[in-house]
Amino acid sequence: MTKQFLPLSKPALNEDDIAAVSDVLRSGWITTGPKNAELEKQICLLSGAKYAVTLSSATAAMHLTLTALGIGPGDEVITPSLTWVSTINMITLMGATPVFVDVEANTLMTSASLIAPLISSKTKLIIPVHYAGAPVDLDPIYALGKLHNIPIIEDAAHAIGCEYKGRSIGQRGTCLFSLHAIKNITTAEGGVVTTQDAGFAEHIRRLRFHGLAVDAFDREAHGRSPQAEVIEPGYKYNLPDICAVLALGQLQRLDKITQKRTQLARLYQDLLARIPGIKMLSAPDYPHIHCWHLLIIRVDPRIFGMDRDQLIFELKKHGIGAGIHFKAVHLQKYYRENYRFPEHTHLYPLKNTEYNSQQICSLPLFPDMSERDVIYVTTTLAKIFGDTDIEA
Missing domain, CATH: 3.40.640.10 (Type I PLP-dependent aspartate aminotransferase-like (Major domain))
Structure with missing residues (x-):
C-alpha cells in the first residue's frame, strides 16, 4: 500500500x-x-x-x-x-x-x-x-x-x-x-x-x-x-x-508537461506489455505528436481473470486511482431508454465502441508522477493478475 x-x-x-x-x-x-x-x-x-x-x-x-x-x-x-x-x-x-x-x-x-x-x-x-x-x-x-x-x-x-x-x-x-x-x-x-x-x-x-x-x-x-x-x-x-x-x-511549460507525460507513458508501455490480459491503445499510423492526456488500457477478463470494474475496485484498495473514459453514451440510461437510431443507420452497428466501452480503464498519468509511481501501478497490476514473477 x-x-x-x-x-x-x-x-x-x-x-x-x-x-x-x-x-x-x-x-x-x-x-x-x-x-x-x-x-x-x-x-x-x-x-x-x-x-x-x-x-x-x-x-x-x-x-x-x-x-x-x-x-x-x-x-x-x-x-x-x-x-x-x-x-x-x-x-x-x-x-x-x-x-x-x-x-x-x-x-x-x-x-x-x-x-x-x-x-x-x-x-x-x-x-x-x-x-x-x-x-x-x-x-x-x-x-x-x-x-x-x-x-x-x-x-x-x-x-x-x-x-x-x-x-x-x-x-x-x-x-x-x-x-x-x-x-x-x-x-x-x-x-x-x-x-x-x-x-x-x-x-x-x-x-x-x-x-x-x-x-x-x-x-x-x-x-x-x-x-x-x-x-x-x-x-x-x-x-x-x-x-x-x-x-x-x-x-x-507545455513542452515540458508533454515531455514528462510522454516519458511516463513510454515506461507504462514497456511494463504493461508484460502483463497478460492488459493492452494499451495503438498509436495512429500517420505522422503525429501525442500529448498523452490519458493513459488507457483495455482489460480482457478472459485472460486477466476479472473485468474492468473489478480491476478499478482492486486498484483503489491498493491506493491507486483509475477511471473510465468513456462509457458509450448510447448505452447510458437516458439514451438507452429514449434514443432511437435513425433508419439509415440500422445496419451500421457500433461493434468496436461497445466492445471497448466494456474494457477501457484509465490509469494515473500526470507530470508530478515519478517513474516509481508507474512501477508501483504496473507491479500492482501484475500482483492482481496473480503473477508475482512479473517484475517491473
Whole structure:
C-alpha cells in the first residue's frame, strides 16, 4: 500500500501559478478581462488559429458552436458514442439528433470510412473526436465534409499540444478545447473555441455574453461601452480572469508537461506489455505528436481473470486511482431508454465502441508522477493478475 493515494490525475500547477491568481485578485478586475485576452492570444500562438474565444467550459463551447451553426430540430449530427456525454447532451438539447459513428478498434477514434455511410440529407455537422491525446485522421474527414458540404467541428478536448502531420491541432477549421481540471492545461473550469473565421469568432464572443455587441471587458475602453446593445439573445459563458491566469504559466511549460507525460507513458508501455490480459491503445499510423492526456488500457477478463470494474475496485484498495473514459453514451440510461437510431443507420452497428466501452480503464498519468509511481501501478497490476514473477 502506498503512503498516499495516487490519483488518476493532478493539475500541473506551481507556486508561480498560485501567485498569479493572487495578483489578479489584487488587481481589482477578477472577471473576464486582460488575462482572458492574453490567454486567447497565447492559444492562437500555440495552435496556429487566427482567433480564439475563451469560455466557462468546453460544454459551453459546444453549445455556442451548435447555436452559431443553427443546429436544431430535424438536423443530424454525426459523432462517436465513445465520447464525453456533454457533446451528445448538447446536440439533444438543441433538438437535433445525434448519429453515433463507430470507432476504429485499437485507436478508439473514428474515421472517414466509418462516417461516410451515415451521411444523409439531414446531416448538418460532423464532430470527430481527438482521443486521449492522439489526433484523429483529419485529412479524409475534411475531404468528406467538403464533398458533402458539411462543416467539421473538431472535439479537441484531449488534444492541446497535439500535432497531426506536422500541424498543431487548431491550425485548421474550428476546434473546441477543454481547460477542465484534469486536462493537460487547466483553468480549473474552462474551454476555448479556436477558428480561422473572424465572423464565427465574433458570433461566439457575442453569444458568450448575453448577445451584447461587446464583452463586459472592452479591450480599448477597459470597461463596458455604454452603447452596447443586444444583437441577439445570448448566454453567460464567459471565463473569469482568476481562472484564465492559471493557464498562462502552464502554457509556457507545455513542452515540458508533454515531455514528462510522454516519458511516463513510454515506461507504462514497456511494463504493461508484460502483463497478460492488459493492452494499451495503438498509436495512429500517420505522422503525429501525442500529448498523452490519458493513459488507457483495455482489460480482457478472459485472460486477466476479472473485468474492468473489478480491476478499478482492486486498484483503489491498493491506493491507486483509475477511471473510465468513456462509457458509450448510447448505452447510458437516458439514451438507452429514449434514443432511437435513425433508419439509415440500422445496419451500421457500433461493434468496436461497445466492445471497448466494456474494457477501457484509465490509469494515473500526470507530470508530478515519478517513474516509481508507474512501477508501483504496473507491479500492482501484475500482483492482481496473480503473477508475482512479473517484475517491473
